[in-house]
Amino acid sequence: MPIRRSAKTLFSKVAWHAYNTYRKGVDYRSQFSQTAALFNASRETIAAFQASRLEKLLQHAYQTTPYYRELLKMETSELSQIPPLEKKHIREQLDELCSTTFTADQRIENATGGSTGTPLTFYQDRNYWNQRNLSVYYFDRWAGWNFGEPQLIIWGAPADLEGDGHWKRRISTFWRNQYWLNGFHLTDAAMLAMFEQMNRDLPQTILAYPSSLYQFATFLSDNGLTPKWRLKGIISSAEMLHPHYRALAEIIFKAKVYNRYGGREVGLIAMECAEGRMHINARDLYLEIDSLDPYTEPGEILITQLNNYAMPFIRYRIGDVGMLSDEMCPCGSELPILAELLGRTTATFRTKTGALIHGGYFTRQFYNLAGISQFQLIQETFERCVLKLVINAKWRAEIRHHLVQKIQEILGADTVVTVEFVAEIPLPASGKREYTISKV
Numbered sequence: 264m265p266i267r268r269s270a271k272t273l274f275s276k277v278a279w280h281a282y283n284t285y286r287k288g289v290d291y292r293s294q295f296s297q298t299a300a301l302f303n304a305s306r307e308t309i310a311a312f313q314a315s316r317l318e319k320l321l322q323h324a325y326q327t328t329p330y331y332r333e334l335l336k337m338e339t340s341e342l343s344q345i346p347p348l349e350k351k352h353i354r355e356q357l358d359e360l361c362s363t364t365f366t367a368d369q370r371i372e373n374a375t376g377g378s379t380g381t382p383l384t385f386y387q388d389r390n391y392w393n394q395r396n397l398s399v400y401y402f403d404r405w406a407g408w409n410f411g412e413p414q415l416i417i418w419g420a421p422a423d424l425e426g427d428g429h430w431k432r433r434i435s436t437f438w439r440n441q442y443w444l445n446g447f448h449l450t451d452a453a454m455l456a457m458f459e460q461m462n463r464d465l466p467q468t469i470l471a472y473p474s475s476l477y478q479f480a481t482f483l484s485d486n487g488l489t490p491k492w493r494l495k496g497i498i499s500s501a502e503m504l505h506p507h508y509r510a511l512a513e514i515i516f517k518a519k520v521y522n523r524y525g526g527r528e529v530g531l532i533a534m535e536c537a538e539g540r541m542h543i544n545a546r547d548l549y550l551e552i553d554s555l556d557p558y559t560e561p562g563e564i565l566i567t568q569l570n571n572y573a574m575p576f577i578r579y580r581i582g583d584v585g586m587l588s589d590e591m592c593p594c595g596s597e598l599p600i601l602a603e604l605l606g607r608t609t610a611t612f613r614t615k616t617g618a619l620i621h622g623g624y625f626t627r628q629f630y631n632l633a634g635i636s637q638f639q640l641i642q643e644t645f646e647r648c649v650l651k652l653v654i655n656a657k658w659r660a661e662i663r664h665h666l667v668q669k670i671q672e673i674l675g676a677d678t679v680v681t682v683e684f685v686a687e688i689p690l691p692a693s694g695k696r697e698y699t700i701s702k703v
């Protein structure tokens with residue numbers, strides 16, 4: 264068995280290398296070592312790199328996008344004077360935000376609905392994706408990840424349930440040496456099967472939604488199941504990592520949980536180090552706090568993405584609240600530190616049959632739905648849900664039918680879905696936005 268496992272790891276390492284070289288068409292190894300060298304540099308070096316990338320981005324935005332040409336009025340602008348980019352600007356002026364130096368074929372469409380509560384379609388380019396992957400590889404190594412080593416992934420995987428996507432996903436997870444547990448739909452049977460498989464295949468890291476990780480840890484704990492795996496670390500991503508999620512996972516899996524913070528719009532924003540600080544990905548983005556003093560007063564996080572030239576995101580209001588710290592971290596990384604992060608929360612829904620449904624399943628249904636500006640789904644009882652919607656001019660009656668159908672597909676055909684059209688969904692006093700709430 265150990266020989267089979269090491270052969271698979273070796274095969275996967277080679278496959279990863281081939282994939283990265285083929286996809287990028289460059290000497291991937293040298294690109295990765297350059298990336299790592301910059302991340303490991305002094306705070307001054309990183310700040311100087313950031314400043315030069317920022318200047319170049321602002322010029323590019325002014326020269327090639329109608330939106331910033333109109334907004335900036337002149338070629339050189341002070342960043343702090345530029346009004347933040349709001350989600351509504353992206354929804355209403357998507358074409359004007361795109362750079363004229365990229366053809367429609369060179370733009371890669373992406374969308375969110377996920378945990379941000381505001382469905383949004385936007386564009387990125389090939390270089391953005393290459394740089395984004397390099398950064399993820401770099402930061403995931405902090406949590407013990409490495410190319411080819413077996414990884415358990417507890418994540419939403421809707422493609423698993425459909426024709427072509429099923430096979431593509433299976434091939435891709437095989438050569439990447441990943442084991443996928445569908446975090447959108449956690450059943451006792453699936454969790455038990457994965458636990459037994461992992462006792463044979465021994466994952467070295469876990470990548471998971473924190474709420475799904477917590478559900479899995481709870482299941483193992485409730486059933487007296489002890490993992491025999493020697494994990495190097497656990498990466499938690501895509502939603503708030505609550506202290507009780509972290510505490511239980513660290514006890515059950517006997518490994519440290521590393522919080523990774525990012526967004527589909529701008530990539531990996533910050534990663535937790537071994538000393539528990541969140542280091543900002545200052546190579547790929549410039550992070551500001553919208554408050555009078557970002558070191559003492561929390562405020563909304565504004566992100567300027569430095570690599571996406573197809574559609575510049577400048578001072579983008581991502582929807583999370585945070586604060587900065589100017590301390591030097593004992594871990595040795597000089598990347599700036601995000602001291603406090605109040606992000607998104609995602610609920611776990613429960614069906615009558617006992618299955619656990621991740622709130623992300625529902626918000627995934629809102630991708631590409633231009634008619635909705637904001638939403639909130641509340642599971643009141645096993646029989647009844649309330650869907651609150653803030654709609655806009657692009658709303659069509661069919662969307663309502665589609666959403667109700669998607670909710671009933673997973674919670675049960677007899678679930679009553681009450682749709683309420685509201686003017687706004689206010690932010691709760693905690694400052695943590697809740698797009699899915701379960702009272703069951």
Ligand SMILES: [Zn+2]
Pocket residue numbers: 536537538539540542592593594595596
């Ligand atoms: Zn650190």
